[in-house]
């Protein structure tokens with residue numbers, strides 16, 4: 087408060103310039119849950135750029151893309167710093183350990199340069215097909231344990247990212263935990279040290295938040311160093327008989343080029359790679375979860391996506407290379423990111439010197455927030471912005487429509503990935519993961535509401551639900567040139583025709599799309615036979631397989647598959663209490679998010695149905711083959727006592 091009073095006293099405005107509008111005084115009334123709704127609602131009241139004093143700091147909130155571009159991109163020399171985060175043990179701006187949170191210094195420049203190179207190289211190589219590989223495991227896990235869909239989606243992303251970072255998926259669980267703990271550390275609503283910075287100046291024995299952070303920081307460092315050392319060892323002397331050749335990874339690229347890129351220590355490179363891993367580990371899972379939410383509440387669009395997938399891919403899973411041929415899938419992804427931005431408050435920039443914008447004064451040291459939640463709801467750009475409608479990217483009558491459809495809609499350079507010099511370095515990975523991951527899910531499944539969850543909001547209630555009997559009449563139609571734009575490919579048969587064409591699978595497909603609550607792949611006799619007598623694989627080398635008798639592995643698969651059923655555990659009791667003023671609706675079931683920076687929908691009820699039994703059989707077979715080839719390694723335990731660890735290292739408690 088004293089700091090605030092001092093600051094306001096000192097500020098004399100230049101002539102002809104006014105202060106930004108905004109709520110007066112030091113505002114403590116920002117809710118912990120869905121905090122962005124408070125900032126969004128202030129924007130409705132005070133305009134597209136306003137300021138508010140939070141804990142003695144001037145925060146500027148921007149709700150329009152044009153203003154964010156004007157300031158954060160066009161004036162990036164002034165607006166590319168990051169604010170200080172008190173709850174971290176090492177200074178986020180200067181320690182070289184937190185690339186996304188660093189000041190614009192020499193370390194940031196070389197780490198960013200390295201980031202660009204490793205991203206470009208892995209993009210050129212199709213991200214080494216890791217998303218395609220891991221999507222087989224994703225589908226198998228969704229079939230086997232649909233209740234744990236959140237876990238399966240997060241694991242998919244963490245495994246791809248772990249493969250990219252270190253050439254192995256075994257670090258996936260650790261990477262997820264590192265990401266969760268760092269999120270706690272950096273979130274204003276997370277670690278107590280961010281609310282009471284004084285706690286971070288006390289000795290560890292008197293300050294539990296300080297001790298928690300010190301252990302987190304030690305564990306993070308040890309993890310990154312261990313992974314780097316292992317990659318180094320494998321590449322310099324691959325172990326004979328280990329069954330798996332060393333793979334390309336961001337770490338191997340770093341080790342090969344560190345002198346060229348000017349890295350004084352290997353540790354800095356370990357952090358630079360690790361931060362790319364952490365940045366990707368959970369963020370991408372959030373839109374995959376929101377995609378499930380959207381399709382459950384807006385089922386009337388699903389047939390458009392299924393139609394495109396069946397036409398372009400037929401009985402194989404979608405691949406990254408299908409991207410130009412699948413505008414509908416890209417539209418579903420883009421609309422999901424718009425509707426439920428993974429980082430609704432954006433990542434803040436900080437300003438270096440005083441500035442004037444549109445007659446308003448912005449003091450040096452202001453913390454600038456491109457408020458993605460509001461930017462994605464600009465009523466001049468989006469018709470009915472709170473509703474999820476992927477066709478607005480595909481129908482020319484919408485202002486969001488853009489050609490050529492081989493490229494648009496795209497998420498590249500979308501405001502969700504930030505602005506100017508600090509723009510996200512992971513757009514390519516995100517696009518590949520979402521395209522392949524969501525595409526494969528939609529190839530295999532359809533989403534259905536369960537009656538007790540009801541309609542999301544009053545507006546949503548007006549959206550006509552999919553009536554299977556009247557499906558043809560209720561279809562949302564796309565223009566012909568969108569539907570048929572993939573030349574040389576036939577228009578897909580209607581669902582009933584597919585069933586007929588599949589001959590033997592017809593009756594199973596009908597079962598699969600019945601109203602039954604079950605979602606298990608009814609493995610055909612042929613598939614059971616092939617599972618019981620898998621094709622002889624020349625490379626059955628993986629340690630886990632070698633130690634497991636084949637029959638017990640097979641029966642495990644069968645029992646896992648047989649135990650699958652509809653995802654459903656969360657209850658209305660878990661619904662959020664959105665305390666922001668004028669929040670749309672505390673009862674809106676699509677607004678139940680975790681509390682930290684990333685807007686991840688909490689577990690919710692829906693029904694996942696397999697669209698075609700033969701696909702389920704095919705995925706089970708592929709999973710089996712790949713598992714036997716040692717591709718699907720289990721996550722490993724890094725710390726004592728099953729990761730609980732000891733005083734020095736281990737997993738910290740995280741309430742998300």
Ligand code: HEM
Nearest residue numbers: 186362365366369370433503504505508509510511512516
């Ligand atoms: C849905 C997924 C993702 C979203 C929404 C997202 C969003 C963002 C945003 C908003 C920023 C801050 C930009 C700014 O300050 O203006 C950022 C920075 C960054 N992102 Fe991402 N990101 C995603 C995935 C990834 C992935 C997969 C990686 C790495 C593989 C990554 C790496 C980074 C890095 C290194 C930065 C720091 C850039 C800097 O400060 O110079 N991100 N991201």
